[in-house]
Amino acid sequence: MALVELRDVVKTFPARAEGRKASKAAPPIRVIDGVSLDVEEGEIFGLIGCSGAGKSTLVRLINALAPVTSGSIRVAGTEVTALREKELRQLRRGIGMIFQQFNLFSSRTVWGNLAYPLEIAGTPEAEQAARISELLNFVGLVDKAHSYPEQLSGGQKQRVGIARALATRPRLLLADEATSALDPETTGEVLALLRRVNAELGTTVIVITHEMEVVRSTASRVAVLDAGQIVEEGSVYDLFTRPRHPVTSKYVGTAVRPTPDADALAKLSARHGGRLVAVTLREDGLSQGKLFGRLYGHGLEAELVHGGVEDIQGRSFGRLVLALHGDEAAVGEALAELSGQVEITDLAPLAVSGATAAALSPPNVADEAPAGLAAAPPPAEAPRQPAAAVLPEGLVAAAAAACAAVPACPDVPACPDVPAAPALVAVEAAA
Amino acid sequence: MTTRLPDLTGLLGQALVETLYIVAISLAVGTVFGLAVGLGLYTTRSGGLYASRPVFVTLNFLVNFFRPIPFVIFIGAVQPLARLVTGTGIGNPAIIFALSLSAGFFVARVVEQNLFSVDPGVIEASRAMGASRLKTIAAVLIPEALGPLVLGLTFSFVAVVDASAIAGVLGGGGLGNFSLQYGFRQFDWAVTWTTVLIIVAIVQLGQLLGNTVSRRLLRR
Numbered sequence: 001m002a003l004v005e006l007r008d009v010v011k012t013f014p015a016r017a018e019g020r021k022a023s024k025a026a027p028p029i030r031v032i033d034g035v036s037l038d039v040e041e042g043e044i045f046g047l048i049g050c051s052g053a054g055k056s057t058l059v060r061l062i063n064a065l066a067p068v069t070s071g072s073i074r075v076a077g078t079e080v081t082a083l084r085e086k087e088l089r090q091l092r093r094g095i096g097m098i099f100q101q102f103n104l105f106s107s108r109t110v111w112g113n114l115a116y117p118l119e120i121a122g123t124p125e126a127e128q129a130a131r132i133s134e135l136l137n138f139v140g141l142v143d144k145a146h147s148y149p150e151q152l153s154g155g156q157k158q159r160v161g162i163a164r165a166l167a168t169r170p171r172l173l174l175a176d177e178a179t180s181a182l183d184p185e186t187t188g189e190v191l192a193l194l195r196r197v198n199a200e201l202g203t204t205v206i207v208i209t210h211e212m213e214v215v216r217s218t219a220s221r222v223a224v225l226d227a228g229q230i231v232e233e234g235s236v237y238d239l240f241t242r243p244r245h246p247v248t249s250k251y252v253g254t255a256v257r258p259t260p261d262a263d264a265l266a267k268l269s270a271r272h273g274g275r276l277v278a279v280t281l282r283e284d285g286l287s288q289g290k291l292f293g294r295l296y297g298h299g300l301e302a303e304l305v306h307g308g309v310e311d312i313q314g315r316s317f318g319r320l321v322l323a324l325h326g327d328e329a330a331v332g333e334a335l336a337e338l339s340g341q342v343e344i345t346d347l348a349p350l351a352v353s354g355a356t357a358a359a360l361s362p363p364n365v366a367d368e369a370p371a372g373l374a375a376a377p378p379p380a381e382a383p384r385q386p387a388a389a390v391l392p393e394g395l396v397a398a399a400a401a402a403c404a405a406v407p408a409c410p411d412v413p414a415c416p417d418v419p420a421a422p423a424l425v426a427v428e429a430a431a
Numbered sequence: 432m433t434t435r436l437p438d439l440t441g442l443l444g445q446a447l448v449e450t451l452y453i454v455a456i457s458l459a460v461g462t463v464f465g466l467a468v469g470l471g472l473y474t475t476r477s478g479g480l481y482a483s484r485p486v487f488v489t490l491n492f493l494v495n496f497f498r499p500i501p502f503v504i505f506i507g508a509v510q511p512l513a514r515l516v517t518g519t520g521i522g523n524p525a526i527i528f529a530l531s532l533s534a535g536f537f538v539a540r541v542v543e544q545n546l547f548s549v550d551p552g553v554i555e556a557s558r559a560m561g562a563s564r565l566k567t568i569a570a571v572l573i574p575e576a577l578g579p580l581v582l583g584l585t586f587s588f589v590a591v592v593d594a595s596a597i598a599g600v601l602g603g604g605g606l607g608n609f610s611l612q613y614g615f616r617q618f619d620w621a622v623t624w625t626t627v628l629i630i631v632a633i634v635q636l637g638q639l640l641g642n643t644v645s646r647r648l649l650r651r
Contacts, residue, residue, distance in 0.1 A: 063559055092561035103552035107574040107648075116570070117560045148650060168560075 001077060002038035003172060003204050004062060009035045009071035011057055011228075031057050033228035034071075041171070044198050044205045046219030046236065048212065048251060054228040055208045059174050062206070063095045064088050076171065093121050096165030096203075100177035102157040104149040110136070110160050111145045117167040135163040139193065155186035162193055166201070173197060173205045179214055191218050212255035216240065216312060224248045240312045241282050256310055259319060264306075265347055272305050274323035275331050280343040281309070281318035288318060291342060298334040300326035321347065434621035439613055446609035447629060453523060453595050453605055457530035458588055464531065465538025465587070468494065470568065472539060473546040480554070480564045490539075498536040502594045505533055506601055526595070526603035534591050541583035549575045578649035585641025589634050596630075606630055 010033060015026035031054045039045045049055045060066040061073060064080050073080040075091065083091060104113050114135055118128045136142045139159040149157055158178060165173055175194060179187040195218055197203050207218055215222050215236060223233040224247055232245040240256060243249040259278050260268065269276055281288055288309075295302045306321035324331050338344050468490060474480045475487040500508065506529045513528040514520040553575055557567040573580070596607025606626045614623030 065555060065558060089561040089563060092559055095559075097556070097559040099552055099556065101550070101552050103550065103556035105553055105556075105571060105575060107577065116557070116562075119570070120560055120562045120566065150650075164560075 003041040003076055004037070004039040004206070005072070005074040006035055006037040006062075007072040009058070009061060009073060010069045011054075011061060011066065012069045031228050032061065032068075035225075035228070035230055037223060037230065037233070039204060039206060041204055042198070042202055043221060044194070044207060044219045046215035046222035047206060047208045047225060048210065048215050048222060049225035049247075050210050053225045055210075055225055056176055058225065059097075059176055059206065059208050062172075062174060063092050063097060093117070093168050094170050094172070096162075096168075096170040096173040098158065098161045098165050098173070098175050098178045100180045102149070102154075102161045102181075104157055104160055104164070106149050109146050109148055110141060110152070113149070113160055113164050114167055117164060121168050123168075131167060135167060138166070139163045153186070154182050155189055158182065158186075158190050159193060162190075162197065166197065166203070169201075171204060173203050175205060175207045177208055177210070180209070180211070187214070188217075194218055212251040215251075216255055220313065224251065236313050237283075237315050237317070240310075241280070241317045256317075256319070257307065259321065260306055265321075268305050268321065268323070272303055272323040274301075274303065274325040275328075276305070276347040277322050277324060277335065278307075278345040278347055279318070279320045279322060281316075281320070282343075283315050283317070286338075286342040291338070294338060295322075295324065295334055298326070298330045298337075300324050300330055300334055434619050435613070435617070436619070436621045436625060439622060442613070443609060443625070443629075446604060446606045446626075449523065449603075450592070450595055450605035450607070450630075450633070453527055453530065453598060453603065454588070454591050456527050457534050457595070458584075458591050460527075460531035461534025461538050461587070461591065462584060464535030466542055468535065468539035469542025469546065472543040474564075474568070480567065494536050494539050497533070498540060500533075502529075502533055503597050503600060505529060506597070510601070521602045523598070523603045525601050526598040529601075530591060530594055533594060534587060537590055538584070538587050541587055542580065545576050545579040545583045546572065548579050578645050581641055581645040581648060585638055585645070588637045588641070592630065592634055592637070 011031050012028035013031055014028050033054075035058060047055055047058065057066065061068050062075065062080070064073075064083065068081050071081075075095065078091065080088075080091065105116065108116065111132055114132045115128055118131060123131065132145075133142070136145055139162060141156060141159055141163070144152060144156060144160075149160070152160065161178075162173075173194075178194070179190050182190060191214060194205055194207070198205050205218075207214060209215060219236050221234065222236050222239055223230045224239070224245060225231070226245075226247045232239065232243070232248045239248055240252055243252045265276060279291065281291070286294075292302055301324070303323040303325065304320055305323045307319045309316050309318040309320075311317075324334070335344060335346060471490050472487065472494070475483045475490065477484065477487075497505070506526070509529050509532060510520045510525065513525040517524040517528050519525055549572055553571055554567060557571045558564075562570070595605055596610070598605045599608035599611055606629060610623055610626035613619060614621075614626060
């Protein structure tokens with residue numbers, strides 16, 4: 001049995017006309033639209049989505065800070081939706097929660113903040129002191145015990161928030177955008193602390209975020225929430241290496257270096273010569289060493305011109321662009337042989353279309369502008385899928401169409417970064 | 432210019448004591464009453480801890496109805512009620528009754544405004560930890576708003592001192608009555624201005640106390 005089980009959960013809010021009171025005529029807005037989800041005991045589960053996707057609403061349904069409209073939510077086997085106020089309080093003492101804005105009590109010292117959940121739980125005073133010392137030790141803030149929140153840095157505040165959430169030894173910790181108000185370095189510290197909470201205390205953690213980096217560095221499984229629905233769910237490695245939904249691809253694009261666009265490819269081609277191919281290496285596929293060996297076997301010289309290997313949850317994932325030098329026929333043979341064993345895409349047609357585009361633009365601009373600048377307009381990350389090479393001309397149109405279908409997400413680069421997913425996914429699925 | 436001020440020091444002292452007495456009791460009762468109504472307004476608003484539209488609308492209407500009534504008219508309007516509660520419709524008890532009620536409506540709005548300064552996130556955090564609503568109000572909401580609340584009460588204190596000056600219309604005493612009777616009506620400017628200065632001193636002392644306490648609470 002999973003620690004948290006959501007079944008067909010729906011949450012609606014009354015529709016509000018601009019600046020008016022709730023209108024009875026307008027249908028209510030389905031903020032959470034039929035979500036089913038299992039979070040297993042002991043895991044760190046990521047829930048990613050852009051602002052307005054319903055993440056924060058969803059997490060507040062789990063500890064019943066907001067009531068569900070319909071559906072079932074079970075936490076440790078207890079049906080949350082059936083509980084009354086008094087029973088809910090008991091439930092909430094077993095679920096810790098941390099917040100984007102920390103929500104520390106400014107009228108209390110760090111010590112007083114940590115004492116509060118213990119007061120509520122009715123812990124005797126002598127035990128409170130021991131527990132608070134233990135918590136301060138755990139988060140490394142012993143010297144700040146008698147400071148007030150405004151005397152702390154953002155990272156320290158969130159560590160106090162985490163200590164406070166852990167005071168009553170909850171089985172489940174809900175982290176609602178816990179690092180979104182922090183700088184990158186502090187984010188790293190807080191995420192490391194969350195991993196420690198999970199590893200050392202065995203606390204199950206649900207991490208809500210709009211940043212793929214957060215998911216990548218903490219979670220083992222992830223669900224992608226978009227417009228109140230879960231559009232994709234799976235292990236973090238699978239989502240990173242084989243995103244199926246355009247929203248997922250967009251998030252992956254923010255955390256992993258994308259394949260260069262046609263313009264950049266034309267430049268790479270001009271600089272390095274040879275035949276450009278994109279290769280995606282997964283742990284379960286052909287290894288990098290074997291790949292290069294095979295290419296040499298065909299009498300080809302492979303030059304790595306772009307990309308690299310990423311570490312995702314301790315597993316490697318590579319996206320490389322290679323320039324193959326050698327006999328044209330040998331290249332064709334090698335591609336034909338390897339295409340069954342590794343995701344390899346011939347980028348030549350794209351590089352050519354990019355070259356045409358470059359030729360059409362004023363030569364001085366194309367020549368003198370640094371590569372990064374010239375590539376600045378939409379770096380359409382198209383050629384990742386094998387089918388991409390087959391549709392070079394219509395690609396831009398397809399990408400534009402796909403963009404229109406994907407809702408804008410403020411914290412993620414705007415639409416042009418999204419690969420032409422729906423069309424390509426369909427082709428790939430058919431292949 | 433002649434003045435009877437030296438002969439009136441005894442009466443002036445008595446008037447000062449009466450003013451302090453009227454203001455202290457009215458402010459104390461008004462604060463308790465206003466705190467209750469202000470908390471009611473804040474918590475019954477939509478999204479509040481005890482969100483209830485009917486209760487909120489009723490409280491809001493009462494406050495809006497009574498608060499703008501000029502105090503000198505309000506005294507007369509609630510006189511029958513004062514007679515019912517205090518047993519008399521005249522003198523200091525009736526004035527204290529009217530002033531407590533009026534101060535209550537005033538403080539209610541001030542309290543409501545100051546509670547808005549509390550970050551709703553801390554209320555949510557308290558609820559998420561499994562605190563009851565009453566515990567959240569007593570241990571989080573009020574302590575978090577205490578600094579601004581003290582400033583708001585100081586503001587209310589000044590308003591109560593102001594309103595207390597009209598006590599004479601019901602035969603009540605105090606500095607206001609003294610000033611009108613022995614200063615204004617006798618064309619004795621020295622008496623009038625002496626009471627003015629005393630009232631200014633009371634207000635300044637109250638303000639100083641309020642500011643100091645509030646600053647300490649806000650640690651600024």
